[in-house]
Amino acid sequence: MKSTVEQIKDIQNHGYTLDFSNVFNNAFENYKKIALYAGLILLVFSILFGIVGSIVLAAIFGAEKLSNPAFFTIQPIHLSSLEVVYYVAGTVIFSALLSPFSAGFLKMAYCADRDEQFNVSTIFTYYKTSHFFQIFLATATISLFSASISTFLEIQKLSNLGILVSLIISYFTFLTIPLIVFGNLKAIDAIKSSFILISKQPVVLMGLMITIVIALIVGFMAFFIGILFTVPLSYSMTYAIYFAIFKNKKEDPIDSIGQSDLE
Template sequence: MKNNFTQRINQATEKGYYLDFGTTIEKAFDNYKKIALTGGLAFLLIMLAAFALFGSIAMVAFGAADIMGTMTEFNPMDFSVVGILIYFLVMVAFAGLTAPIGAGFFKMAHLAQTNKPFSVGVIFDYYKTSYFKELFILASVLATINFAFTIGAELLAFPILGSFITYVVAFFSMLAVPLIIYGEQKAIDSLVISIKLVSKQWLILLGLAIVSIIFVCLGLIGLCIGILFTFPFWYSFLYTTYNTILPIEVASEIEEIGRVEE
């Protein structure tokens, strides 16, 4: 099974693959309709937890009176060298520790696609599997790359460049997580393969990503609460794209439950 998957990866990265724009969006939307409510509630839970955590830290660090002004004017470049280093380590650790949540949304999309039951708790399933290590490493590497370019752009007084590079990194690494949880790939290998796969059809994937982002942003209309329930579409799009390029086999579905490390 492993050798067969390796052959499929090699074929896709070397010879390319077919990806139809309309069909991909249609399948992604069909999948999204199945996870919209549960995924939205899961995203709401994450946002509340993040707000409570960072709000508490900010209140302790800056005081309740100055918290709003500090958050709106926050800039890591105002820190000392030691402060920037601490900020970097915290951000990398945070990215690594929250990486399994993103993988959990992929699992939710897959369970919905295969008509299996799922709940909000699915997003936490990968914390107790052997994939946690590779997901942590991948997220930490990506956070390090983004941080380096962001700081570099700030030093060059050209912050827009840093933001642009961050988006480029996110775009070319979009298939890395499913390559870990469905393809049994190591963190660095998944990143390299993702770059190769995206490069083969970068134009159509860019169009699909833009359409997906526009749909997600539609949730900002009104009181902005809707984005909680449009956000899961992003994972439906990523899952559908991956499953089209490298169809998930039955064995991979079983492995997806996760192997608890001994």
Template sequence: MNSKINSKIDLKIQNGYTLETGSLIDESVNTFKKTFLISGVAVILLAIFTILIYGTILVLIYGLSDFTSTMTEFQASQSSAVGMLSTVIIATVTSAFFAPITAGFIHANHLAKNNQEIGINVFFDFYKSTFFKDLFLSHLIIGLTGGLLSSSLSLINLEILTYFVQLFISMVTVFTIPLVIYGGQNYENALTKSFKLFLKQPLLIFVALLLAIIGVFIGIIALCIGIIFTAPYYYSMVYAIYNQAIGFEEKSVIDEIGQEEF
């Protein structure tokens, strides 16, 4: 762990930091404009991989029966606590394996901001880095927490609250992946420090992420397919929040220890 960056992060936790909504929008839009095409291609590839993975899991669990009966059986299992728990575990473990790709979406904005070349490999490079373990474990903890809380609320017929739970978890963990890949934090410190950093500017982070979500859903208005290219805007905003809150040295930890480990 880079002691200089670690001290800087701890100082921000202690003394706070400033965020400016207009500046966040400007920065996120600027980096998004440079990344949306390559990010859109990555979203398509990710969607294909996700369908293949979940389809394989369903076949392994429910067998090679026809699709309709398989999905009917799957949906019926969701009404039970055991079925919900199984689904949460499977979905969380699977999504945790995609955490390095999420890191790639965020890092693409860092490259764009610094006018560096962005290739499709950027979205998969973190699988080869020493960050993989902490990215996987942090996503696993986040996913299990959100999944278990949402399932519990569904069982007591409070499904509407699951959206607020997921939103809250997204906000308090917004710094987690950047803290791992740029701050050199392990998954425990990244989760803990993300929560503490969030508490310094909760309202502005909420507004920024809400604007990002609205920006993403503009893609649905654009004949649905537009969301393929607008979805990565969320990560442009996450990067902008981290950059404005923590910032980078002239040579960031990702340059010092990350690139040589890919």
């Protein structure tokens, strides 16, 4: 069996095929197995994160500021240079620390696909393995690049362009985490490989991403809480896309910790 790196080199040279309907059907079947459990986990932890976040913000800025809705609509254009640095740094650190939690849903999708048992602790899988640093580094790198550009454009009163750039970066890097946890790639190699993979099938992958966006919009309209039960579809879709590309489902990445394809 070829390594992930070897397969990516083949893809770079020869491309790959991806069937929209097969990927969507596989993602939806996987989603049905994790939707309720993952949705409840998101609901519980959203409440917990909200409480903890409110306590931290109240301790730093004062409880009276939290009662002002304008406090939560920070605009970089109104911040000083130092405050902009703090704003970007805070965004990057928060995203990087939360990313292994999100990666845990990919592990849940992996277990569901193999009819293996999963529970709440599955969500924290990648906080306890050597993948943590690579996930953290990859997310921090992407977030720093995206947040810096979008913040600069917003300061230049080009906020719509900033949003577009952020969406493009997110699109071309959405396979980064699967490449780390399933392909055992290092952070920078995973980011570069994600660009390569997505650039070879941009139309089909864009179509699959649009289905996720539509699902999220429907979930948002369902009294907002519905979005928590449609978000897991994005993880099932990402999982299904990754394994549709590499077509290798035999090895559990947790059993191969430290065996990077680049070594």
